[in-house]
Amino acid sequence: MSEDRTGNDENAEYELDLEVIVVGGGPVGMLLARELRIARVGAVVLERLPERTPHSKAFGLHARSLESLDRRGMLGRFREGARSWNNGHFAGLDEWVDFSALDSTHAYALLSEQTRTERLLEERAVDVGAEIRRGHEVTAVRQDADGVEADVTGPDGGYTLRAKYLVGCDGGRSLVRGAAGIGFPGTGGRVTARLGDVILADRENAPMGMERTERGLLFCVPLDDTYHRVSTFDFEAARDPGEELTLEELTASLREVWGGDLGAHSPRWLSAFTDSACQADRYREGRILIAGDAAHTHFPVGGQGVNLGLQDAFNLGWKLAAAVHGWAPEGLLDSYDRERQAPARKVLANTRAQIALMNPDPYVTPLRELFTDLMRKDQVNLYLAEMLSGVTVRYALPGPEHRLLGDFARDLELRTDEGKSLLPEYLKRGTGLLLDLAGRPEVGEAYDEWAGGVRWAGRLRHVRAECDQEPGLAGLLVRPDGHVAWAADRDASGPELREGLSTAVATWFGTV
Numbered sequence: 001m002s003e004d005r006t007g008n009d010e011n012a013e014y015e016l017d018l019e020v021i022v023v024g025g026g027p028v029g030m031l032l033a034r035e036l037r038i039a040r041v042g043a044v045v046l047e048r049l050p051e052r053t054p055h056s057k058a059f060g061l062h063a064r065s066l067e068s069l070d071r072r073g074m075l076g077r078f079r080e081g082a083r084s085w086n087n088g089h090f091a092g093l094d095e096w097v098d099f100s101a102l103d104s105t106h107a108y109a110l111l112s113e114q115t116r117t118e119r120l121l122e123e124r125a126v127d128v129g130a131e132i133r134r135g136h137e138v139t140a141v142r143q144d145a146d147g148v149e150a151d152v153t154g155p156d157g158g159y160t161l162r163a164k165y166l167v168g169c170d171g172g173r174s175l176v177r178g179a180a181g182i183g184f185p186g187t188g189g190r191v192t193a194r195l196g197d198v199i200l201a202d203r204e205n206a207p208m209g210m211e212r213t214e215r216g217l218l219f220c221v222p223l224d225d226t227y228h229r230v231s232t233f234d235f236e237a238a239r240d241p242g243e244e245l246t247l248e249e250l251t252a253s254l255r256e257v258w259g260g261d262l263g264a265h266s267p268r269w270l271s272a273f274t275d276s277a278c279q280a281d282r283y284r285e286g287r288i289l290i291a292g293d294a295a296h297t298h299f300p301v302g303g304q305g306v307n308l309g310l311q312d313a314f315n316l317g318w319k320l321a322a323a324v325h326g327w328a329p330e331g332l333l334d335s336y337d338r339e340r341q342a343p344a345r346k347v348l349a350n351t352r353a354q355i356a357l358m359n360p361d362p363y364v365t366p367l368r369e370l371f372t373d374l375m376r377k378d379q380v381n382l383y384l385a386e387m388l389s390g391v392t393v394r395y396a397l398p399g400p401e402h403r404l405l406g407d408f409a410r411d412l413e414l415r416t417d418e419g420k421s422l423l424p425e426y427l428k429r430g431t432g433l434l435l436d437l438a439g440r441p442e443v444g445e446a447y448d449e450w451a452g453g454v455r456w457a458g459r460l461r462h463v464r465a466e467c468d469q470e471p472g473l474a475g476l477l478v479r480p481d482g483h484v485a486w487a488a489d490r491d492a493s494g495p496e497l498r499e500g501l502s503t504a505v506a507t508w509f510g511t512v
């Protein structure tokens with residue numbers, strides 16, 4: 001028997017008052033706006049660029065991002081026409097990290113340039129009614145006990161917007177973070193990267209991938225039939241971070257690091273950045289929150305920044321919606337900071353470790369060789385694949401101990417009266433999911449007691465199903481972001497099961 005009592009009205013209008021201002025329309029801001037809208041929150045994205053940037057920083061999406069996009073029914077669009085690959089690099093070592101060993105339905109990385117990722121996320125946000133204001137720059141932010149205000153300069157002049165909450169998704173130099181008084185401690189830049197999307201006259205002799213020389217590193221990959229992306233990593237010469245990179249500086253750096261400039265010319269994008277790695281000391285100050293690069297920045301080795309930021313948005317969206325709708329249990333919104341600090345700390349640490357291994361100092365070479373040998377061991381290789389793809393992120397959640405508590409719910413195959421489907425199908429609308437797997441009456445009773453017998457709109461669905469992959473499980477409570485908030489085995493005692501579930505439902509979904 002199956003049951004689905006979400007009470008969601010698929011035809012509901014998305015006309016809502018402004019409740020959340022999202023500053024910054026990069027990938028994180030766009031995804032957050034969509035998460036808020038599917039939770040029936042009125043959200044506007046203020047983006048200072050009048051047009052979407054044509055330059056891609058990031059190239060791809062890792063397994064955890066793909067799993068999460070799948071749980072919102074968005075993965076199909078991301079996969080359409082996009083190549084995937086099984087290997088990644090760690091610190092530019094000769095041995096590749098093998099993503100196909102991951103225990104995931106999506107054991108690969110998807111090639112999706114950041115411009116494409118941003119466009120797809122923007123389209124999905126607009127589809128559900130998010131308002132995107134391009135060419136609107138936030139110049140000041142302040143808050144009081146009841147709300148938050150942003151001063152905005154738009155194409156037609158200045159204005160002030162007021163809402164209940166504001167989220168800074170405005171990148172590493174976040175104005176919002178500064179205005180909220182949130183600290184951003186970390187390590188300063190010691191490595192200078194110079195990046196150019198250029199045409200190489202000497203295309204035939206261009207190296208492929210990452211090359212370490214005695215004077216630094218060169219990253220070189222073809223972007224299309226005409227352009228290459230070249231980046232030099234210079235471990236010695238510091239430069240003024242505010243200064244624009246010129247083609248002359250890039251070619252000089254190529255000659256220094258690589259011994260030749262490969263005939264680089266006609267740049268369509270030039271950018272310089274450092275390995276400075278910083279993390280906000282808190283992600284929330286009252287009614288102001290930050291996410292993505294506004295909360296953490298690091299050197300882009302391993303392609304982790306977008307992925308980390310998208311997980312911030314998946315974690316924050318439903319909690320902020322609960323606060324806006326007034327049903328957020330105590331501490332729900334603060335759990336965003338608590339849960340998302342640790343994954344960012346780990347990413348900063350692994351990027352610092354990679355930089356250390358990439359150092360051209362000959363004393364580092366034996367360490368690289370040793371590490372390369374270690375990577376040939378399946379366990380080490382898997383460890384790195386899991387780390388880079390984010391699939392081992394597990395939150396320390398309260399509740400009765402269980403091997404699945406805090407983990408990301410797998411793609412379980414579920415049999416209901418309506419047929420077979422995978423678990424991600426049930427998370428598409430951004431609600432929580434209570435999976436009733438063993439027909440233990442306490443599960444349904446706890447749900448009914450919580451829901452008060454009413455069809456409840458949009459917070460938690462109750463589904464009865466069978467699952468051969470987890471024959472020992474009585475049930476699972478899955479949060480909208482896909483993490484398990486409660487799990488119990490079939491042989492749990494009745495009172496234990498009932499109480500654990502009731503507490504978990506109240507902790508994450510409040511009272512009706």
Ligand SMILES: Cc1cc2nc3c(=O)[nH]c(=O)nc-3n(C[C@H](O)[C@H](O)[C@H](O)COP(=O)(O)OP(=O)(O)OC[C@H]3O[C@@H](n4cnc5c(N)ncnc54)[C@H](O)[C@@H]3O)c2cc1C
Nearest residue numbers: 024026028048057058059138171292293300303304305306
């Ligand atoms: C060279 C390079 C390569 C990278 N490669 C990868 C990779 O392969 N994989 C990966 O996962 N990550 C990669 N990253 C990191 C990734 O690009 C960032 O982590 C990502 O862009 C963060 O997204 P975001 O939405 O938080 O911020 P951003 O993308 O920085 O977006 C912030 C937005 O806010 C807007 N904004 C800023 N201030 C204001 C304001 N006051 N008012 C209104 N709008 C404002 C900006 O215009 C911008 O559009 C790379 C980074 C670099 C530099």
